[in-house]
Amino acid sequence: MIAAPATKSTGKPSQKRATPQKPNRKGLRLCVSCRGYFTPTQLLKVKNDAIIQGPSAVLFNTNPIKAPLGGGRSAYCCRTQQCLQQALGRKHLQRALKTPLPDATLQSLHEILDALSMA
Numbered sequence: 001m002i003a004a005p006a007t008k009s010t011g012k013p014s015q016k017r018a019t020p021q022k023p024n025r026k027g028l029r030l031c032v033s034c035r036g037y038f039t040p041t042q043l044l045k046v047k048n049d050a051i052i053q054g055p056s057a058v059l060f061n062t063n064p065i066k067a068p069l070g071g072g073r074s075a076y077c078c079r080t081q082q083c084l085q086q087a088l089g090r091k092h093l094q095r096a097l098k099t100p101l102p103d104a105t106l107q108s109l110h111e112i113l114d115a116l117s118m119a
């Protein structure tokens with residue numbers, strides 16, 4: 001005869017899955033220029049057909065219907081003159097996205113860079 005456990009189940013989790021104090025890079029994104037990890041809100045998100053600033057604000061999307069060549073791949077870059085200039089000059093973004101960027105996207109990135117250098 002098998003005795004069922006009579007103890008009341010309190011539903012207390014014996015183990016927590018994630019330890020918040022552990023320094024990990026979860027949720028952080030890599031800047032393609034300085035290779036530093038930052039929260040996505042600090043970074044400029046570049047998809048191969050769009051540039052997205054902030055957590056969800058889409059600056060523009062040149063081709064929202066057709067799936068991008070890189071399969072929805074996105075890359076991140078610091079919103080600083082230094083990082084953006086390097087990303088554009090050394091084609092870090094193209095390498096990260098594994099696809100050339102459309103002219104419109106490059107143009108917009110240069111516009112953002114110009115705005116940063118004027119600030």
Ligand SMILES: [Zn+2]
Nearest residue numbers: 031034078083
């Ligand atoms: Zn950076």
